[in-house]
Amino acid sequence: MVATRHCCYGLCRSDSRYGYRESMKGVYFIPFPKPHLGMEKSLRWVRACRRENFTVSNITKDTYICSLHFIGGEGPTAEHPDPIPATATSTQVQQMKKRKAPTNRQAAPPPGKRKTVVEDGIDNEMADTLLDLAQNEINTTRKWQSRSLKECTR
Numbered sequence: 001m002v003a004t005r006h007c008c009y010g011l012c013r014s015d016s017r018y019g020y021r022e023s024m025k026g027v028y029f030i031p032f033p034k035p036h037l038g039m040e041k042s043l044r045w046v047r048a049c050r051r052e053n054f055t056v057s058n059i060t061k062d063t064y065i066c067s068l069h070f071i072g073g074e075g076p077t078a079e080h081p082d083p084i085p086a087t088a089t090s091t092q093v094q095q096m097k098k099r100k101a102p103t104n105r106q107a108a109p110p111p112g113k114r115k116t117v118v119e120d121g122i123d124n125e126m127a128d129t130l131l132d133l134a135q136n137e138i139n140t141t142r143k144w145q146s147r148s149l150k151e152c153t154r
């Protein structure tokens, strides 16, 4: 027999008995970190749940939180291993998501490479200018040539 798992987070009603419900689709239960394995993490999770009378001493092997309460809604990730505080506003949650940014920025080209891009830009611009000048010169020459040609045929 499998023990019923229910979510101990805030006002969440997720319960493994109601797995058939639409709202439970894709929801899974994550066992609470045990205090004897890491008090700090247990405390963070308990605090995030914001439940009255719920302390680390209430954590048992049957204490679960559902996957909905993490950034992205799919359980803990390397970047967001802890649940979102139950009292967080949607704005605060957005800010938590933004903290991901530095990781993304690292994927951008390193400064050295960026400099090359800028230099390339200048080169292109200069090349264009030179091309324009050359084109003008050709045009001018042609004008002179055509004029002198006309003058000759006159």
Ligand SMILES: [Zn+2]
Pocket (backbone or CB within 6 Å): 007, 008, 009, 012, 013, 014, 065, 066, 067, 068, 069
């Ligand atoms: Zn839940």
